[in-house]
Amino acid sequence: MTETGELLFQGADWDFRTLQRVCDACEQVARDELKLDVYPNQIEVITAEQMLDAYSSVGMPLFYKHWSFGKHFAFQEASYRKGLMGLAYEIVINSSPCISYLMEENTATMQTLVIAHAAFGHNHFFKNNYLFKQWTDADGILDYLEFAKRYVAHCEERHGRLAVEHTLDAAHALMSHGIDRYPGKKSLDLRAEEKRAGRRRAHEESAFNDLWRTVPTGPAKSGAVLDVERRRQMLGLPQENLLYFLEKTAPRLKPWQREILRIVRHIAQYFYPQSQTKVMNEGTATYVHYRILNRLHQQGRLTDGNFLEFLQSHTNVVFQPEFDDPRYSGFNPYALGFAMMQDIERIVTNPEAEDREWFPDIAGTGDTMGVLRDIWANYRDESFISQFMSPRLMRHFRLFHLHDDPEERAGIRVDAIHDERGYRRLRRELSRQYDVGFIDANIEVVDVDLAGDRRLMLRHTVVKGAQLSEADTKRVVQHLADLWSYDVSLVEVDGSDKVLKEYVANPRNIAAAA
């Protein structure tokens, strides 16, 4: 059953009126049929060179200046010119208005695909997913970047390019550990505290029982232990956000250096949700563009030829090579995400007995978009996979789990495969691969030797025997020491508190040079 709509375009050429028509058509489908809720869209057409520019500054339209972006640019330009790398069709920015960059070289079909993908798929995800809501401020990000850029340039003028560069280098090295993983506890103001103390007193009085006095207590804590505890509490230790800790407590940083650490920390935090939702984000966008373009074709607004062109690029995007394929380089987030979204659609509309058993909540409810919108809003990759990966999909991908223990001389063990015994274990392992808690090393500031030489002490809790790579770690610890401006030590301990390795660094004189 095809409806006859007016064709949006014919052939491959497009102009700005075409783009406008495409946007309107996509918006109609997205709003009326998929019921997506998006930020206002801004679509910008750019050239390949501008795309490379955007690549080198992590996709942001404006950014402060730093040599490392120039390095990335040179690197990417070299591989692009050699033809090793294609450019993305689009870049989309989590901001309000949501900015999507389209390459001018795309054909009309590709522009339609990209608009549906970025301006509606990603956009909806940015606006609704809880992580983005919690950690990013879409309205403020562009202004903040503008501020950051101006501030860094201003610092360079006042304090010298070199000093700023040193500080930024150090901050970048710690960027992956400059993230708050949990929303901070709101510190109480005085009145609230008084109220709480009053409530506590009232409770004690109402529940007073003289008997409790006679219950024996443990051995009293010695003064030294109490001191340590008090110190750690004052410093907010243990603290895993190293940049935050340095910004607030490093004794000899200049105010502008603290502000730079803060900028880097904020930007790291802004990107934090993106790294946790790659599969879902791309899955959502791919699913949305697939739905929208199918609908447009159904309405007769896309020729069969253009639709075939779309299908071809769509298929390329969601291609998942198998593990023994030379092209294999991990899971393709587009493939995995899209497959899961489609699978959920199937479970909702056309479940089998197995699905009813595994997903009683959603199987057969019939409201695909309702279920999906709810999932898009409330999950991240790790929880999404651990809850919605169906046995059927595991069979489809023919997943298997390898356990590689260096102690095991015989080889790598196949721990689970896509069978009845393995589904749950497979799913748990796969979701763990997307768990940020496992992806980043767990490094915390544990103490500062305030009574002695002010040494900053950090601890890396080794999980599954994976220690830090030595060369890199030495240099990062050096950067840490430069910022802290006293000695820094980092110990690696395993689960039983056995020290595996220790790094110590003395500060170079960057604070003085600054």
Add this chain to the structure above:
Amino acid sequence: MAIHIVDRRLNPGSKSLENRQRFLRRAKALVQGAVKKSSQDRDIKDVLEGGVVSVPIDGMDEPRFRREGGTRDMVLPGNKKFVEGDILPRPNQGGGKGGRNAGEGDSEDTFRFVLSRDEFVDLFLDDLELPDLAKRKLAEVESEGIRRAGYTTSGSPANISVSRTVSRALARRVALRRPRPEVLAALEAELEDCSDEARRAELMAEIEALKTKMRRIPFIDPIDIRYRRFETVPKPVAQAVMFCLMDVSGSMTEHMKDLAKRFYMLLYVFLKRRYRHVEIVFIRHTDRAEEVDEQTFFYGPASGGTLVSSALQAMHDIVRSRFRPADWNIYAAQASDGDNSYADGEVTGRLLTDMILPVTQFFAYLEVGQENGLSYEMPNSALWTLYEGLRASGAPLSMRKVNERSEIFPVFHDLFQRRGPQERTAP
């Protein structure tokens, strides 16, 4: 909700140019180090032509806390025959096929990227500069030149622009309807043949009127005349000539010539970068000097004694006849094994101090030695002693000894290195 579509394609590009420059500044030491190292066993020419540089990654990478090793768990797609409990042999270390997660630590051991030739040469020669030269100013201060600057209504007859004048005259004649000679000729022919009296009178009156009109409207009027206009502009001296002087007597081995050639090449590259136009003059000498082409210079056979003064005299003659010192920056580099006949010493010294050095920007003497010879073991040669004496009495000469190919670059570097002020006063 209106969708906003913006065309950014015309926005100024190269937004990351500044980042690139920062990167190059930072990589400068590394790039220069890499070039120095490779120039020891590579042809200098190749080094200069190569636009791709590999910079060792340490110093340019950005360290992060990364983990490696340990037990690893992987979930992979595409199972074909494995069942639970199978033990698979490990793939050979290093060849990380068979399910390596490429997400972890993409290693870029050496970092390769493309520099434009200009960027490369800039970096390469950046800390080189000519020594303090007497005529350095002249090279940068501008001399006068003249340049065409449109047309003017007055000027000297020699500057009449014929084409412009004629075209203006034509336009004027057409505009004022000057009778064309063909029309007049046609009327006159008709008059010749005409027998009707009334008609003849009519024709004659018409011809007369046309002739008057032709006289009134001249073929070229003074107001048509245009002159080419010139104006004087300051013009930098953007040309240099480089004299390569070389002893080709029997005592010079192929190895020595090769060393000399490399030195000339570097000098050429350096000059080429500074001046728009660089000419090279090759003068080879035995006991007499001749100007030759490059091929003959380096490879042509020659034999004879050694008279350095002959080469200097030849150079002086060429400068006088072809390269006016006011218009050319003159550089000279002399390579020799140091032999010279004793009788020639005084003439050479006089020529050099009186004729050559006053007009050159820079005179370098390169003494090439045997392969495997050590420069400090060589006794000072006749020429070296002579030049040293001149230098001691204040002549601006640069001189070095070289034995090995790998020493060329450092020598060149030394010669042109920025000199501290104290060195300037006491070279």
